[in-house]
Amino acid sequence: MKPDIYTQVGSIRLERPTMLASGILGISLDVFARLYQAGAGALVTKSLSKEPWEGYVNPTVIGVEAGYLNAVGLSNPGAPYFAKMISSNKTIPIIVSLVGSVEEDFTFMIKQFEDAKILGYELNLSCPHVEKVGLEVGDDPELVKKIVKSVKSKSKVPVIAKVGLGSSDYLDTVQAACEAGIDAITAINTLRAMAIDVETARPILSNKIGGLSGPAIKPIAVRCVYEISSKFNIPIIGCGGISDWKDAIEFIFAGSSAVQIGSVIGEKWIGVFSEINDGISKYMEKKRFSKISEMVGIAKRF
Amino acid sequence: MQRDFDKPTMVKIEKVIEETPTVRTLVFSDDVLSAVLPGQFAMVWIPGVNELPMSVMVYLEKGRAAFTIRKRGVASTSLYEVKVGEYIGVRGPYGNSFAIRQGNLLLVGGGTGLVPLMRLLTFLKKNDNVTVLIGSNTKKEVFFEKMANQILANNKHQVIVTTEDGSYGTAGVVTDVMEKLIFEKKFDAVYTCGPEKMMYKVVQLASSKKIFVQASLERMMKCGIGICGSCCIKEELVCHDGTVFDGKYLLSNKEFGYTHRNKSGIIENY
Ligand SMILES: Cc1cc2nc3c(=O)[nH]c(=O)nc-3n(C[C@H](O)[C@H](O)[C@H](O)COP(=O)(O)OP(=O)(O)OC[C@H]3O[C@@H](n4cnc5c(N)ncnc54)[C@H](O)[C@@H]3O)c2cc1C
Ligand SMILES: Cc1cc2nc3c(=O)[nH]c(=O)nc-3n(C[C@H](O)[C@H](O)[C@H](O)COP(=O)(O)O)c2cc1C
Ligand code: FES
Numbered sequence: 001m002k003p004d005i006y007t008q009v010g011s012i013r014l015e016r017p018t019m020l021a022s023g024i025l026g027i028s029l030d031v032f033a034r035l036y037q038a039g040a041g042a043l044v045t046k047s048l049s050k051e052p053w054e055g056y057v058n059p060t061v062i063g064v065e066a067g068y069l070n071a072v073g074l075s076n077p078g079a080p081y082f083a084k085m086i087s088s089n090k091t092i093p094i095i096v097s098l099v100g101s102v103e104e105d106f107t108f109m110i111k112q113f114e115d116a117k118i119l120g121y122e123l124n125l126s127c128p129h130v131e132k133v134g135l136e137v138g139d140d141p142e143l144v145k146k147i148v149k150s151v152k153s154k155s156k157v158p159v160i161a162k163v164g165l166g167s168s169d170y171l172d173t174v175q176a177a178c179e180a181g182i183d184a185i186t187a188i189n190t191l192r193a194m195a196i197d198v199e200t201a202r203p204i205l206s207n208k209i210g211g212l213s214g215p216a217i218k219p220i221a222v223r224c225v226y227e228i229s230s231k232f233n234i235p236i237i238g239c240g241g242i243s244d245w246k247d248a249i250e251f252i253f254a255g256s257s258a259v260q261i262g263s264v265i266g267e268k269w270i271g272v273f274s275e276i277n278d279g280i281s282k283y284m285e286k287k288r289f290s291k292i293s294e295m296v297g298i299a300k301r302f
Numbered sequence: 303m304q305r306d307f308d309k310p311t312m313v314k315i316e317k318v319i320e321e322t323p324t325v326r327t328l329v330f331s332d333d334v335l336s337a338v339l340p341g342q343f344a345m346v347w348i349p350g351v352n353e354l355p356m357s358v359m360v361y362l363e364k365g366r367a368a369f370t371i372r373k374r375g376v377a378s379t380s381l382y383e384v385k386v387g388e389y390i391g392v393r394g395p396y397g398n399s400f401a402i403r404q405g406n407l408l409l410v411g412g413g414t415g416l417v418p419l420m421r422l423l424t425f426l427k428k429n430d431n432v433t434v435l436i437g438s439n440t441k442k443e444v445f446f447e448k449m450a451n452q453i454l455a456n457n458k459h460q461v462i463v464t465t466e467d468g469s470y471g472t473a474g475v476v477t478d479v480m481e482k483l484i485f486e487k488k489f490d491a492v493y494t495c496g497p498e499k500m501m502y503k504v505v506q507l508a509s510s511k512k513i514f515v516q517a518s519l520e521r522m523m524k525c526g527i528g529i530c531g532s533c534c535i536k537e538e539l540v541c542h543d544g545t546v547f548d549g550k551y552l553l554s555n556k557e558f559g560y561t562h563r564n565k566s567g568i569i570e571n572y
Contacts (some may be wrong), residue, residue, distance in 0.1 A: 024529050027567040030537035047530065052566040058353035059345075061525035062393070063308020072530060077567040157318075199312040199389050200349045266308070266527040269542065 003284040005277055007041070007292040009236040009257045010183045012119055012158050014093065017280065017292055018248065018273050019154070021239055022068075022097040022122060023047060027077065029086050029161030036092050039273030043092060044260065047099040047124040050108055052078035057206040064195050067214020067241065068174065068263050073097055074127070083112035090117060095160070099124040101137055110154050120158040123151065124187045125164065125173060127210075139168040141176035148180035160237065164189030164211075164222070174228055184235040186260065187224045191217055200271035214219040214263035215241045217295035222254050229255025229297050243268075245279020255297035303321065305331040307334075308527060310347045310391025315384055316366075321445035325414070326382050327359060327370045328390070329356055335367040335392060340422035341518050341546040345370075345526040347391030348483055352377035355523040355541070356418040357495075358395060360424055362453075368446075372414050396526045397545045400516055404430055404488030408483065408513075410476055412437040412496025416446045418545075419495055419517050423453040433483065437476030437496065441469035476511030477503040484511050491515070492549075502559030504566045505549040515549035532567065 007017040019042040025031050026046040055075025062069050076082070079098070080150050086094060096118050100106050110121070125138030137143055144161070149275055151159050161177040163170050163185060173186055190211025195204045203209075222241025228238055238251030239260035248259045264272050280292075315417060324399060338358045347353045354377050359368035384390055400422050405521030409432050410428040411419045416436060426432060432454055436442045449511040450461045464479050470478055476502060483489075484507060492508040494501045495518040508515035521540040522535035528542030535557045538544065552558045561569045 025531040025534075025539065027531045027563070028534045028536070031531060031534050031539070032538040052568060054565040055524075058524060059310070059347055060353075060358070061527070062310065063306055063532055065306075065529075068308070068525075068529070070525075070530075074522060075524075075532070075566050081568055195309070197310065197312065197349065197391065203347050204310060204347070206352070206393070233472065264527070264531045268529065 014041035020261035071210030158183035162186035341399035344394035403491035415496030
């Protein structure tokens, strides 16, 4: 019998373990429908803010050694516009990514999605801190706690917190989110990085510094998932540099219940979802696993 | 060293050609971009200013390529003003290309939309009978007429220029001329690039006569490689699935000819 590759992230059930990562192709319901058809188990939207953001000037995305560097500047059409766009959704498993710097931002945004059919929210904590310049929301565990508590009290659907490696210990962020009642953690966001052109001595991205994604960050992301799953009893979604089914299995063994796919789409295009799903299924058959949950975190027993 | 296609490669501008008072062609040497397929584009970095998608223009000399830019806003104007000896960054080529048919071919271009069509001309066969329609507002903004005749020197061909103010060639808009042409003569394929309203009309006209037609689209582009989503038109990503689409598909896409997305991803009317 073919193994079933459904997975459970806390109370969120996914028919397939491969999700679309936030910010990747995520601004249109039509594109979501196409990616769902292509095999994605859930679609995380671009991070949405209260108001539309234009983002930074190009260059905003460039290739670097083993990955991409991006400083899109969280460009997005804003939560109200987006909520209207997905209001006709019935069947597509959408997770809405939200970005904000104070509780009120989130309260406003959640109100927009009250009647929408969505699986849950993912809070992007890598948003600039309004009071503490240079820091991100995720660097301030007290603020994280406040935001998560507030969102949890208003949301009817599960809430996931997405962490990155900011300026403070990311495990403190995870702890704060867990204490405030978060339903799951996505790890990790991009890592701060840059590239400089040697002909002109100029930083290439218009924002100079951006976020590194792709294979270059995979071992770091695996380590983070492993650490979080070792320390906390919380469902984890692994993300960072996943390119094939082996990478996905590696994240599952480290402790993730599902994975998010981003940069690899730039190389393999959207067939990568079914490629990874099939690979996981074949591997499970060969190794005689019948459910994904049997594999989650098993690397921790050594 | 292997070239990283997604990181800007710096190229030096070797020659600048004044095409019209608002259009210039910048020529440079690059083996990769000199050999792209018709319809493909590059992301062009103007250091310190911006990065814009640009169709890769042909330059009829091995190993060289070009961009032809119309100055509009800040970014295009600073690219337009790049001088000989200065550097720009290029990454790509990206996107698909025109499907090359044979026989009686009709190319309809407006403004810098002529760029991918000029490259397409270099891919046509000796036996093709080629008609090129060039649309412009006025005489002094006409460009690539000579270039088209030059590339097609060994083909049975015809280059027709239309100007809206009637100062040169046929007075009127290209699509009116096209309408007449397709009633007089049988065409095997139509290719178009230019303002979207124009392309919409071209696709409609060709389809009404059941002629195979393709159009090359423009959208807001950030990554050029199919990950950021900014170039979407319905479920298609113009940078990856396009820029060239079949007319048959385009007529079923409700955004074509009507709307595009702005920088934040909000749909706006043309
Ligand atoms: C595939 C493709 C091929 C193209 N080929 C050519 C060509 O050969 N010649 C030519 O002259 N033009 C071409 N364009 C159009 C060109 O990319 C610009 O859209 C145009 O030059 C207008 O730029 P602007 O600076 O005048 O911007 P404005 O119209 O003033 O817009 C303001 C700002 O918006 C941003 N912006 C505008 N257009 C784009 C875009 N398409 N992608 C990302 N950001 C954008 C820039 O930050 C710009 O400064 C092409 C576009 C595409 C998508
Ligand atoms: C172009 C681009 C845009 C992104 N935008 C967002 C975003 O809006 N919100 C977010 O939480 N993460 C964003 N990310 C990060 C990804 O969701 C993901 O965490 C990261 O890219 C690592 O995964 P990958 O290596 O599979 O791409 C973006 C990444 C890229 C490459
Ligand atoms: S420009 Fe980024 S997906 Fe097309």
